[in-house]
Amino acid sequence: MELKKFLLIPILMAIxxxxxxxxxxxxxxxxxxxxxxNCIGKLCHFIGSALSLTGLWEAPHVQLQRLADLALLxxxxxxxxxxxxxxxxxxxxxxxxxxxxxxxxxxxxxxxWIHGGGWVFGSPDASAGFVTRLxxxxxxxxxxxxxxxxxxxxxxxxxxxxxxxxxxxxxxxSSVLGVNPHRIMLGGDSAGGQLAASVTQALAKAEDQLTPRxxxxxxxxxxxxxxxxxxxxxxxxxxxxxxxxxARSASMYLTGSIRHWRSVIGNGHASKSVRxxxxxxxxxxxxPESSHADATLAxxxxxxxxxxxxxxxxxxxxxxxxLPPAYIVACQHxxxxxxxxxxxxRLEKSGVRVYYKYYPCYHGCxxxxxxxxxxxxxxxxxxxxxxxx
Ligand SMILES: *[C@@H]1O[C@H](CO)[C@@H](O)[C@H](O)[C@H]1NC(C)=O
Ligand SMILES: *[C@@H]1O[C@H](CO)[C@@H](O)[C@H](O)[C@H]1NC(C)=O
Ligand SMILES: *[C@@H]1O[C@H](CO)[C@@H](O)[C@H](O)[C@H]1NC(C)=O
Numbered sequence: 547m548e549l550k551k552f553l554l555i556p557i558l559m560a561i562x563x564x565x566x567x568x569x570x571x572x573x574x575x576x577x578x579x580x581x582x583x584n585c586i587g588k589l590c591h592f593i594g595s596a597l598s599l600t601g602l603w604e605a606p607h608v609q610l611q612r613l614a615d616l617a618l619l620x621x622x623x624x625x626x627x628x629x630x631x632x633x634x635x636x637x638x639x640x641x642x643x644x645x646x647x648x649x650x651x652x653x654x655x656x657x658x659w660i661h662g663g664g665w666v667f668g669s670p671d672a673s674a675g676f677v678t679r680l681x682x683x684x685x686x687x688x689x690x691x692x693x694x695x696x697x698x699x700x701x702x703x704x705x706x707x708x709x710x711x712x713x714x715x716x717x718x719x720s721s722v723l724g725v726n727p728h729r730i731m732l733g734g735d736s737a738g739g740q741l742a743a744s745v746t747q748a749l750a751k752a753e754d755q756l757t758p759r760x761x762x763x764x765x766x767x768x769x770x771x772x773x774x775x776x777x778x779x780x781x782x783x784x785x786x787x788x789x790x791x792x793a794r795s796a797s798m799y800l801t802g803s804i805r806h807w808r809s810v811i812g813n814g815h816a817s818k819s820v821r822x823x824x825x826x827x828x829x830x831x832x833x834p835e836s837s838h839a840d841a842t843l844a845x846x847x848x849x850x851x852x853x854x855x856x857x858x859x860x861x862x863x864x865x866x867x868x869l870p871p872a873y874i875v876a877c878q879h880x881x882x883x884x885x886x887x888x889x890x891x892r893l894e895k896s897g898v899r900v901y902y903k904y905y906p907c908y909h910g911c912x913x914x915x916x917x918x919x920x921x922x923x924x925x926x927x928x929x930x931x932x933x934x935x
Contacts, residue, residue: 565585565588565589566585568581568584568588571785571879571908573907574785574917575914575916575917576915576917579914579915580785580786583619584785584786586614587611590607590614591611593606593607594606594607594609594610594611604697604803604804604805605697605794605798605804608667608697608798612667615667615668615669615672620669620671620672621675623643623671624645624674624678628648629647629648629682630646630678630681630682631645632644632645632646632674632678635722637710637711637712637715638710638711640691640708641691641692642670642689642692642715643671643677644687644688644689644723645677645688645690646681646687647681649682650685650687652724653720653724653725653726654685654687654729655726655729655929656686656687656688656689656715656719656723656725656730657677657680657681657686657688657731657762658688658689658690658711658712658715658731658733659676659677659688659689659690659691659733660690660691660732660734660738660741660742660745661673661690661734661738662735662736662737662738663737664736664737664792664798664799665695665696665704665737665798666695666696666697666795666799667695668695668737670690670691672913673690673913674690676912676913676918676922679922680922680925680926684926684929686725686929687723687724687725689715689723691707691711691712692707693707693711693741694707696795696798696802697799697802697803697804698802700798700799700800701850701855701856702855704737704799705741705744705748708742712745713749713754713756715730716730716754716756716758719756727756729759729935730756730758730759731758731759731761731935732745732758732761732762733761733762733763734762734763734766735764735766736764736765736882736909736910737767739763739765739766739767739768739886740768740856742761742763743763743766743858743872744854744856744858746858746870747854747858747869748854750868750869751868753868757868757870758870759935760871760873760935761869761872761873762873762925763872763873763874763875763886763889764875764912764921765877765880765883766882766886767792767882767885768857768859768885768886769824769851769856769857769858769859769860769885769888770796770799770851770856770857771813771820771821771851771852771857771860772816772832772833773793773810773811774812774813774836775888776884777880777881777884777887778792778881781879782881784880785908785910786909787880787882787908787909787910788881789811790807790811792811793808793810794807796810797809797810799856800847800851801846801847806843808838809838809839809840809843811838812836812838813832813833813835813836814836814839814843815844815847815851816847816851817841817844817845817847817848820844820847820848820851820852823860827860827861827892828860828892858889859892864893864896864897864898866896866897866898869893870898871898871899871901871934872890872898873900873901873925873928874903875903875905876890876904877904877905877906877907877908878904878905879906879907879909880908880909881909886902887902890902901928903921905921907920907921
């Protein structure tokens with residue numbers, strides 16, 4: 547009895563230490579905040595995985611992480627001040643936050659921001675820090691939009707919501723926002739970057755009168771067919787994002803269930819014909835599946851994986867006369883680095899103007915303070931020196 551107790555305490559302490567200890571690489575300047583986020587993520591995942599063993603929930607860590615995001619990680623919205631007004635609005639069926647710096651000119655340019663979070667997490671409120679920072683630096687009105695998230699609402703919910711909201715913003719830009727509808731930039735980070743790229747393509751394809759003036763894609767995911775790209779293999783573990791998290795999110799977004807993530811991470815979800823399309827459109831082949839091949843899943847996802855609404859990179863064709871220029875940010879320590887790089891190459895080869903920016907930073911750094919500084923500074927220089935915007 548005594549012996550058991552004696553063993554139990556160090557075992558529990560070891561588990562706790564494992565959960566709380568998170569080494570943060572040297573290049574992270576905001577190590578404090580990154581360590582806390584990692585630690586909360588790990589705890590949610592650990593408790594969630596334990597709860598899922600009961601069989602009562604499928605992915606309890608999703609709910610836990612969302613709770614933690616709300617309670618601990620989402621900073622309060624910036625208050626109204628003489629320098630900035632923050633209001634809520636609705637566009638189509640989406641709630642939105644509108645940030646208007648005092649220096650924003652009526653009829654000036656605007657920014658629409660689609661938040662990241664793997665189609666599962668995140669909110670306009672959580673991206674308010676970056677959006678206000680950029681909006682204030684360049685004195686433009688910015689709108690951050692909400693969309694339905696997976697796994698409750700798998701594809702195409704997020705895409706449909708974003709497309710409808712962006713159309714409504716473009717149509718009402720001058721009357722509701724006081725912004726020039728011809729000078730609106732559409733941007734997003736991570737999964738938000740994918741949505742921004744896909745919405746931009748959809749507006750161009752539908753030949754809408756109003757389309758974004760620029761697409762601003764920050765470490766975007768640009769395809770869901772290949773999870774064994776060079777960066778997936780090299781940066782499987784990066785400070786705020788592991789390859790396995792991308793695969794879990796993708797599984798939830800594509801199928802409404804987390805169950806298929808092992809197939810996704812091993813490319814076991816991609817059929818022969820998806821591979822063939824990948825090779826044809828990118829001129830390079832996908833590495834063979836490594837594990838967990840799932841023929842039923844692959845058949846089910848065959849059309850979806852090459853649909854430009856989820857994989858803008860794999861679109862059949864790009865019309866450079868209709869697509870706006872792209873400002874693309876890629877980070878070195880990021881499983882999605884190859885996605886950003888491949889998309890910028892494909893756009894450029896098709897004749898779309900691309901401004902490709904590469905930083906020795908990590909996925910998710912945009913919401914940090916010091917680590918995002920250079921990225922935001924460079925964006926501000928770009929906007930201020932580009933008369934087209
Ligand atoms: C800021 O002011 C506007 C009116 O100018 C108001 O509608 C809005 O609710 C205020 N926002 C906050 C966060 O108090
Ligand atoms: C925006 O424009 C659309 C179509 O022009 C209109 O139906 C809608 O009521 C307008 N307002 C908002 C806030 O979406
Ligand atoms: C933005 O507007 C404010 C207030 O009008 C002004 O003080 C500031 O210099 C402007 N900044 C830029 C970069 O234009």
